[in-house]
Amino acid sequence: MTTRLLGPAATPDRAAQGLELVRIVTALLILVHGVYRALAGGVAPFGDWLDGLGFPMGIAWATAVTAIEWVGPVLILTRRWVFWACLAHMGILALGLVLVHLPFGWFVVGAGRNGVEYSVLLLTCLAATAWAYRPGRS
Numbered sequence: 001m002t003t004r005l006l007g008p009a010a011t012p013d014r015a016a017q018g019l020e021l022v023r024i025v026t027a028l029l030i031l032v033h034g035v036y037r038a039l040a041g042g043v044a045p046f047g048d049w050l051d052g053l054g055f056p057m058g059i060a061w062a063t064a065v066t067a068i069e070w071v072g073p074v075l076i077l078t079r080r081w082v083f084w085a086c087l088a089h090m091g092i093l094a095l096g097l098v099l100v101h102l103p104f105g106w107f108v109v110g111a112g113r114n115g116v117e118y119s120v121l122l123l124t125c126l127a128a129t130a131w132a133y134r135p136g137r138s
Contacts, residue, residue: 019132023082026125027073030089034069053099065092076129086130093123 010018037043043066047059055061069092072085097119104114 019128022125023076023129023132026122026129027076029122030069031073034066034073037069038066068092079133082133083130083135086126086133090123090126090130093119093126097123 037046043062044059046065047062050058050061052058068088072089075081075085097116101114101116101119104116105112106117107113107115108118
């Protein structure tokens with residue numbers, strides 16, 4: 001019997017369970033973001049901000065993003081259209097990364113503030129989940 005220095009290798013079941021945890025937590029984080037925006041009255045200011053950036057119909061875009069942040073996580077949590085919900089959120093997050101966080105650099109806290117690192121983590125979690133639930137997967 002040999003002992004592994006770095007611990008046991010992940011089994012397919014444990015790897016799948018870990019990915020399921022990533023799917024659930026990522027969906028909940030996105031859901032909380034959209035719910036808070038809606039309940040705190042943040043949709044209109046978000047729309048005004050988008051208008052200020054030159055987006056046509058900023059309030060409509062802000063409402064759509066917020067709705068996707070409510071519906072998409074529910075789809076992900078219930079394992080319905082997971083791939084497509086992840087892609088929608090990845091598009092929203094990628095745009096937010098460029099428009100909001102990239103000007104502040106990498107770090108969210110510590111060596112910087114409001115940077116891209118959290119967005120990169122969420123994008124990676126969504127990409128892993130989308131890959132696991134991609135259409136045509138057997």
